[in-house]
Amino acid sequence: MTRPGFALARPGQSQDPAVPEPLADDATVDLTAERSGAGVDDVLDSLESDLVGLAPVKTRVREISALLLVDRARSRFGLSAGPPSLHMCFTGHPGSGKTTVALRMAELLHRLGYLRRGHVVSVTRDDLVGQYVGHTAPKTRDAINRAMGGVLFIDEAYYLYRAENERDYGQESIEILLQYMENHRADLVVIMAGYADRMETFFASNPGLSSRIAHHLEFPDYSLDELVTIGELMLREQRYRLSAAAEAVFRDYLARRMTQPRFANARSVRNALERARLRQANRLVAADGTVAKDDLMRLEPADFLTSRVFGS
Amino acid sequence: MRITHGTFSYLPELTDEEITSQLGYALGQGWAPSVEFTDDPHPRNNYWDMWGLPMFDLLDAAGVLHEINECRRAYPDRYIRVCAYDPRRGRQTVAMSFLVNRPANEPGFRLDRQEGADRRIRYSIYPYALDRPAGARYDP
Numbered sequence: 209m210t211r212p213g214f215a216l217a218r219p220g221q222s223q224d225p226a227v228p229e230p231l232a233d234d235a236t237v238d239l240t241a242e243r244s245g246a247g248v249d250d251v252l253d254s255l256e257s258d259l260v261g262l263a264p265v266k267t268r269v270r271e272i273s274a275l276l277l278v279d280r281a282r283s284r285f286g287l288s289a290g291p292p293s294l295h296m297c298f299t300g301h302p303g304s305g306k307t308t309v310a311l312r313m314a315e316l317l318h319r320l321g322y323l324r325r326g327h328v329v330s331v332t333r334d335d336l337v338g339q340y341v342g343h344t345a346p347k348t349r350d351a352i353n354r355a356m357g358g359v360l361f362i363d364e365a366y367y368l369y370r371a372e373n374e375r376d377y378g379q380e381s382i383e384i385l386l387q388y389m390e391n392h393r394a395d396l397v398v399i400m401a402g403y404a405d406r407m408e409t410f411f412a413s414n415p416g417l418s419s420r421i422a423h424h425l426e427f428p429d430y431s432l433d434e435l436v437t438i439g440e441l442m443l444r445e446q447r448y449r450l451s452a453a454a455e456a457v458f459r460d461y462l463a464r465r466m467t468q469p470r471f472a473n474a475r476s477v478r479n480a481l482e483r484a485r486l487r488q489a490n491r492l493v494a495a496d497g498t499v500a501k502d503d504l505m506r507l508e509p510a511d512f513l514t515s516r517v518f519g520s
Numbered sequence: 521m522r523i524t525h526g527t528f529s530y531l532p533e534l535t536d537e538e539i540t541s542q543l544g545y546a547l548g549q550g551w552a553p554s555v556e557f558t559d560d561p562h563p564r565n566n567y568w569d570m571w572g573l574p575m576f577d578l579l580d581a582a583g584v585l586h587e588i589n590e591c592r593r594a595y596p597d598r599y600i601r602v603c604a605y606d607p608r609r610g611r612q613t614v615a616m617s618f619l620v621n622r623p624a625n626e627p628g629f630r631l632d633r634q635e636g637a638d639r640r641i642r643y644s645i646y647p648y649a650l651d652r653p654a655g656a657r658y659d660p
Contacts, residue, residue: 324580324582325579325580327579346572346573349572349587350573350575352583353575353578353583353584353586353587354577354578354579354583356578356579356580356581356582356583356586357579357580357582358579358580392582392586395580395582395583396582
C-alpha cells in the first residue's frame with residue numbers, strides 16, 4: 209500500500225517498542241503465578257459455583273483458559289503461534305445457560321489478555337440483516353464494530369440464513385461476518401448460539417462458517433436435581449426461601465413441569481419462581497394481618513400447588 | 521507542499537498505533553468517530569464526503585481503524601480525516617479531527633490577485649489540484 213509517511217516508523221525509532229526481549233532457552237516460567245496474576249481462578253471458581261451442572265462446558269472453558277495461559281508463557285520465549293481462533297458455537301435447548309456462559313467467557317478472555325475489553329454485544333438477525341438492498345452491509349459492520357475488543361454474541365444464528373429464499377440478505381451478512389472472523393481474530397470473538405438441530409442444518413448450508421468456528425460446545429439439559437439446585441440459588445439471590453413442606457412440592461412441581469411441552473430448563477424454573485412470588489404476595493395481602501420478616505421471605509406449598517401444572 | 525489540516529497537523533504523520541490511541545481517547549470521552557475523505561484541499565472546504573455513517577456506541581478503536589484502512593484502500597490518493605463528534609448537550613460539535621491519509625503528491629496553492637476599483641486588490645488562493653476534474657485530481 210502506498211501511503212507515504214503514514215504507518216511508517218520514524219527514523220531512529222524501533223517499529224515495535226513494546227516487545228520485551230525473549231527469555232533464554234533454559235529459563236522457566238511459573239504457570240501458577242501467571243494464573244493467579246491474571247485472576248483467572250476467580251472467574252473459573254465463580255463459573256464452578258454459580259453454574260449448576262454443565263460439566264462438558266466447564267471442561268472446555270478450562271481447556272481454553274489453559275491454552276491461553278500456555279500461549280502467554282510461549283510468547284515469553286518468543287514462540288508465538290499467532291492468536292488462536294476462539295470463535296465458538298453454543299448449542300443446547302432453551303434455558304440451558306448459553307447466554308450466561310457467553311458473558312462469563314467474555315470476562316475470562318478479557319482477564320487472560322486475549323480480549324482488550326471483554327464486553328458482550330448481543331445481537332439477533334434483526335440487528336445484522338437489513339430490509340433493502342445495501343442496508344445489510346452497514347448494519348452488520350456497525351454491529352461488528354461495536355463488538356470489537358469483546359464478544360459478538362449471535363443468538364439464534366440460524367435465522368441469518370433462510371434456505372427457502374436465495375435472495376435473502378442474510379447471506380450477505382454471513383459473508384461479512386466470515387471476513388471479519390478471519391481478519392480480526394485478535395479483536396473479536398464471535399459466539400453463535402442456538403438449538404442443536406437447527407444449528408446443524410445452518411452449518412450444513414454454510415460450510416465455510418462451520419470450519420471457522422473452532423469450538424462447538426454442547427449444552428446438556430439439566431437433571432431434576434440440578435434444576436432444584438438452580439431454583440434454590442435463584443431464591444437465595446432474591447432473598448427468598450422455601451419452607452420445608454414447600455421444598456418437596458417444588459421438587460414435585462419441577463418433575464411434572466419437565467414432562468410438559470415447552471419446558472425451558474432454567475428459564476422455566478425462573479418463571480415458576482416469579483409466579484410463586486406473585487401468589488405469595490397475593491396470599492399475604494389477602495390474609496390482611498401483620499407480617500414478619502420471615503413471612504415475607506418464605507414461600508409456602510400453597511404458592512406452588514395452585515399452579516396449572518398440578519391441575520391435570 | 522504539505523497541507524496542514526486539523527489536530528496534530530504540525531506533527532509528523534501519526535502511525536496506526538498512534539491513531540488507535542487517539543481514537544481510544546476520543547471513545548473514552550464518549551465522542552462518536554467518523555471517517556471522511558475529499559480531493560479538494562481548499563482550507564474552506566468544510567463538507568467532505570462521508571465514508572459510511574458516524575460510528576456511535578463503539579467501545580474499541582479497532583473498528584474505526586478497520587474503516588480507515590478500508591477507506592485508504594478505496595481512495596489511496598485522497599485526503600482522509602477522522603472526526604470525533606462530541607454529542608454532549610451544550611457542545612454538539614466536532615471535538616477533534618485529524619488527517620490519516622494524504623495524496624503522495626500535493627501540488628499546493630496559487631495566489632490569485634484581482635484588481636478592483638480604485639486599485640484595490642482582492643486575494644484568493646486556488647489549489648492547483650482543482651485544475652483536474654473531480655475524482656482524477658491526484659491520479660499519477
